[in-house]
Amino acid sequence: MSLEPTLSDTQLAAFSEALAEGRIDHDGLAADYDADADTYRIETPDRQTTVSAEELPVDAEQAAYISNWYFYTRTVDSEVTWAFCRWLEAAAERPVPDRYAALDAGIEREWGQLGITTTISEDGTRHYELRHVDDGDADATTLTPHTDPFEARDIGTLDAKGRYRPLRTAPSLKQGWIFPDLTADKLYEAVEAFYPATVVNWYREQQGELDVDHWRDEQDRQSGIYNLITVLPDEAVDWAAAACCDDSQCLKRREWQLSDDEPLDAESGDGVFPCREPCSMVVAAGREWAKLEREDTRTYEFELTPSEKAQIEELIDVVADGAVDEIREADVGEGANRYRVRYLREKRVDEQGNLSGTPTDPEDEPDVDHDGD
Amino acid sequence: MQSLVIVAHGSHLNPDSAAPTHAHADTIRETGVFDEVRTGFWKEQPSFREVLRTARGEDIYVVPLFISEGYFTERVIPRELRLEGWDPALWESDGISADTATLVASDIDKEVHYCGPVGTHEAMTDVLIRRAVSVTGDDEVGEGFGFAVVGHGTERNENSAKAIEYHTERIRETGRFDEVRALYMDEEPEVDDVADHFDSEDIIVVPLFIADGYHTQEDIPEDMGLTEDYRTGYDVPAVVDGHRIWYGGAVGTEELTADVILERAADAGADIGDAIARVRQQTKPTTGAVGE
Numbered sequence: 001m002s003l004e005p006t007l008s009d010t011q012l013a014a015f016s017e018a019l020a021e022g023r024i025d026h027d028g029l030a031a032d033y034d035a036d037a038d039t040y041r042i043e044t045p046d047r048q049t050t051v052s053a054e055e056l057p058v059d060a061e062q063a064a065y066i067s068n069w070y071f072y073t074r075t076v077d078s079e080v081t082w083a084f085c086r087w088l089e090a091a092a093e094r095p096v097p098d099r100y101a102a103l104d105a106g107i108e109r110e111w112g113q114l115g116i117t118t119t120i121s122e123d124g125t126r127h128y129e130l131r132h133v134d135d136g137d138a139d140a141t142t143l144t145p146h147t148d149p150f151e152a153r154d155i156g157t158l159d160a161k162g163r164y165r166p167l168r169t170a171p172s173l174k175q176g177w178i179f180p181d182l183t184a185d186k187l188y189e190a191v192e193a194f195y196p197a198t199v200v201n202w203y204r205e206q207q208g209e210l211d212v213d214h215w216r217d218e219q220d221r222q223s224g225i226y227n228l229i230t231v232l233p234d235e236a237v238d239w240a241a242a243a244c245c246d247d248s249q250c251l252k253r254r255e256w257q258l259s260d261d262e263p264l265d266a267e268s269g270d271g272v273f274p275c276r277e278p279c280s281m282v283v284a285a286g287r288e289w290a291k292l293e294r295e296d297t298r299t300y301e302f303e304l305t306p307s308e309k310a311q312i313e314e315l316i317d318v319v320a321d322g323a324v325d326e327i328r329e330a331d332v333g334e335g336a337n338r339y340r341v342r343y344l345r346e347k348r349v350d351e352q353g354n355l356s357g358t359p360t361d362p363e364d365e366p367d368v369d370h371d372g373d
Numbered sequence: 374m375q376s377l378v379i380v381a382h383g384s385h386l387n388p389d390s391a392a393p394t395h396a397h398a399d400t401i402r403e404t405g406v407f408d409e410v411r412t413g414f415w416k417e418q419p420s421f422r423e424v425l426r427t428a429r430g431e432d433i434y435v436v437p438l439f440i441s442e443g444y445f446t447e448r449v450i451p452r453e454l455r456l457e458g459w460d461p462a463l464w465e466s467d468g469i470s471a472d473t474a475t476l477v478a479s480d481i482d483k484e485v486h487y488c489g490p491v492g493t494h495e496a497m498t499d500v501l502i503r504r505a506v507s508v509t510g511d512d513e514v515g516e517g518f519g520f521a522v523v524g525h526g527t528e529r530n531e532n533s534a535k536a537i538e539y540h541t542e543r544i545r546e547t548g549r550f551d552e553v554r555a556l557y558m559d560e561e562p563e564v565d566d567v568a569d570h571f572d573s574e575d576i577i578v579v580p581l582f583i584a585d586g587y588h589t590q591e592d593i594p595e596d597m598g599l600t601e602d603y604r605t606g607y608d609v610p611a612v613v614d615g616h617r618i619w620y621g622g623a624v625g626t627e628e629l630t631a632d633v634i635l636e637r638a639a640d641a642g643a644d645i646g647d648a649i650a651r652v653r654q655q656t657k658p659t660t661g662a663v664g665e
């Protein structure tokens with residue numbers, strides 16, 4: 001590797017101090033201090049040495065193991081950040097020397113729409129660069145630099161078109177910014193600001209301790225105006241999850257179901273971080289749908305050409321997929337093209353706004369005999 | 374290690390709702406008296422349900438950035454934070470005197486100090502007065518001025534009117550303003566007829582609300598006749614029926630509100646050193662710049 005791991009006096013002092021207290025066993029490094037001989041016995045996967053304090057470290061590889069110990073035990077102060085940083089450098093997959101070589105080149109990971117690149121200094125200090133995944137290839141000088149991790153909150157408030165993002169885990173994070181060099185703790189804060197509570201919940205899941213609250217738990221807890229959701233039919237919960245929690249709408253991987261033994265059919269998604277209970281957006285939407293689901297169906301009769309029927313279906317698709325803006329002004333061949341929709345409205349929607357002149361409520365039936373044209 | 378957790382309503386529709394929460398969290402963070410300052414919301418992420426797990430401190434102080442004691446502070450927040458054994462009686466409050474209760478939050482299996490809302494703390498009176506200063510641009514404002522504290526009314530929550538009355542009375546007691554009145558949006562005396570309730574030519578109007586939104590930016594300015602259409606804005610002061618109305622908007626956006634959050638945590642035992650004094654100094658408006 002081109003990186004030449006070294007140890008500072010501070011790191012060496014911390015190492016000796018820690019060994020005076022007891023044995024170290026960390027990430028491939030095992031070490032202890034023999035007080036009688038005043039020597040250190042240091043073991044790494046490929047080698048074992050017994051040396052005096054002055055001889056430390058015997059080589060670059062040993063320095064790497066010790067600086068790795070120092071970074072994780074002396075500069076990262078929470079177990080959650082610790083686990084997150086290890087995940088970022090895929091620590092479980094590579095022993096320290098390989099990892100240092102990879103970190104020298106930079107290890108990239110994705111967290112939702114965040115692209116996080118970890119690099120390393122010779123003394124083992126990690127540096128984290130954070131930017132939008134879609135800015136991965138952008139020249140850093142073209143992106144707006146930030147250093148304060150709490151600015152992530154403001155970056156995430158509005159989307160690229162200036163619209164408010166009530167769901168911070170929606171895949172609508174705007175591009176154009178960069179945090180070029182964050183410490184582990186600041187990186188954690190920035191990620192927390194972009195995607196609140198995702199790291200802690202991911203960590204709980206890693207530990208096998210994710211506490212999932214299913215839809216029925218949510219229903220039981222609701223009071224006040226939200227207890228309407230208690231009447232939402234079960235199949236509607238599936239539609240709601242498919243509508244709101246799909247990867248195209250939210251980057252969390254939905255782990256909640258109808259109940260522990262009643263899974264939903266909707267896809268859970270492939271997100272790295274889990275969703276452990278229905279969020280307030282889904283609950284608010286569920287309340288709306290509960291109201292709508294109280295209506296019975298009716299049979300309507302509409303006059304449409306086959307292309308018009310297909311156009312209405314296309315319109316639904318385009319709106320549901322948020323693709324309205326992708327339709328070009330003059331592309332009248334597209335069902336959701338504005339001119340095409342205006343034409344349909346002129347032709348098929350009457351002055352009361354009724355499709356095909358058919359009133360929504362049969363009581364509003366106009367007092368004329370209509371024979372279908 | 375001590376953590377401060379500010380819990381607030383938030384909104385699915387309006388980014389301004391959470392803005393004061395974030396601003397005050399930043400102000401307090403800068404004082405450095407808490408090892409961390411976290412925020413949690415009813416309508417935004419992280420939710421009340423998940424905010425405690427983002428806090429790492431041994432001593433956790435939860436302060437609701439809400440105006441009154443009631444449905445949210447007594448039911449929703451304790452339920453969602455999963456405070457074991459919570460009972461509103463623990464606050465021994467008459468509707469405006471909630472202080473603190475220490476309970477285990479089962480989400481994190483740790484004790485947290487659950488404080489009363491910001492809106493009913495006595496220090497909120499100072500924030501209302503500070504808003505009078507910032508909206509007039511006059512450090513000495515008081516003489517010749519009337520002061521209206523505006524609230525929702527009792528329709529949704531009886532205690533919300535109590536909080537309004539409480540601060541109105543406290544401002545009156547300072548003797549600083551010629552007249553001080555409580556006005557309401559949905560009951561008498563109504564904010565619509567603000568001019569009828571004062572003799573003073575100059576009237577400062579400050580809604581006791583946490584954040585600006587529909588009520589403070591659209592409803593109240595239009596109801597008072599400051600503007601025909603909120604979208605076109607209004608003057609400060611605006612002349613209505615021969616009175617100059619100095620409309621301040623939601624008091625919770627005043628920077629000094631950070632101080633009340635600190636007071637709440639301090640009352641619950643947080644060690645905050647001289648942070649209150651520092652925030653007071655730092656959030657002082659640069660007077661003389663505001664006005665016509």
Ligand code: SF4
Pocket residue numbers: 169244245249250251252253254275276277278279280281282
């Ligand atoms: S409930 Fe669905 S939309 Fe809400 S955060 Fe979870 S996965 Fe995302």
